[in-house]
Amino acid sequence: GAGVSQSPRYKVAKRGQDVALRCDPISGHVSLFWYQQALGQGPEFLTYFQNEAQLDKSGLPSDRFFAERPEGSVSTLKIQRTQQEDSAVYLCASSSKPRGRGNTDYEQYFGPGTRLTVT
Amino acid sequence: KNEVEQSPQNLTAQEGEFITINCSYSVGISALHWLQQHPGGGIVSLFMLSSGKKKHGRLIATINIQEKHSSLHLTASHPRDSAVYICAVRSKTDKLIFGTGTRLQVFP
Numbered sequence: 001g002a003g004v005s006q007s008p009r010y011k012v013a014k015r016g017q018d019v020a021l022r023c024d025p026i027s028g029h030v031s032l033f034w035y036q037q038a039l040g041q042g043p044e045f046l047t048y049f050q051n052e053a054q055l056d057k058s059g060l061p062s063d064r065f066f067a068e069r070p071e072g073s074v075s076t077l078k079i080q081r082t083q084q085e086d087s088a089v090y091l092c093a094s095s096s097k098p099r100g101r102g103n104t105d106y107e108q109y110f111g112p113g114t115r116l117t118v119t
Numbered sequence: 120k121n122e123v124e125q126s127p128q129n130l131t132a133q134e135g136e137f138i139t140i141n142c143s144y145s146v147g148i149s150a151l152h153w154l155q156q157h158p159g160g161g162i163v164s165l166f167m168l169s170s171g172k173k174k175h176g177r178l179i180a181t182i183n184i185q186e187k188h189s190s191l192h193l194t195a196s197h198p199r200d201s202a203v204y205i206c207a208v209r210s211k212t213d214k215l216i217f218g219t220g221t222r223l224q225v226f227p
Contacts, residue, residue, distance in 0.1 A: 035217075
């Protein structure tokens with residue numbers, strides 16, 4: 001079956017432009033995560049959705065970053081007025097179980113990522 | 120100091136060699152993941168473990184909860200194993216915290 005897909009795979013934006021990154025999780029997956037991975041670093045948590053509810057946005061680096069998942073499936077990460085420090089790979093992951101509630105054994109399935117370069 | 124530390128950062132090996140990658144963490148965890156990331160970004164989960172040892176093919180992962188340490192071993196390494204291997208821990212607040220990864224290159 002289809003895994004997690006993300007689009008576009010590559011995006012070049014001029015500084016100051018707005019961008020929108022899309023994530024299609026595995027069908028039926030309750031949980032959706034966004035991560036930011038700078039060059040040579042491990043991914044860092046941005047935000048978490050359980051169905052359409054954004055339960056944790058503690059990792060969003062500034063108010064220029066906004067994420068939504070209005071119908072509990074596809075999610076969009078929007079970055080307004082992009083800056084050079086926003087250049088990174090943005091990874092989306094989904095899971096069949098909700099985060100927490102003692103669910104320690106769920107797997108996260110990662111998409112291929114969107115490489116954003118801000119010039 | 121990072122909450123998840125991996126060593127070495129870079130590793131080169133000849134085909135057939137036995138490889139070990141280490142991961143130490145400083146936070147309380149409910150589980151630890153080993154992930155593989157190929158060029159282009161795609162991440163694949165290799166193991167999720169909370170105690171003991173797991174084996175899958177040529178890969179073995181171990182964890183020592185008391186020492187807050189995990190190792191990933193690869194036997195009979197092959198050029199197609201070349202990738203970045205990432206250790207990630209699930210904290211008690213249920214967030215994934217990632218190490219910076221170990222870049223493995225296996226030469227024929």
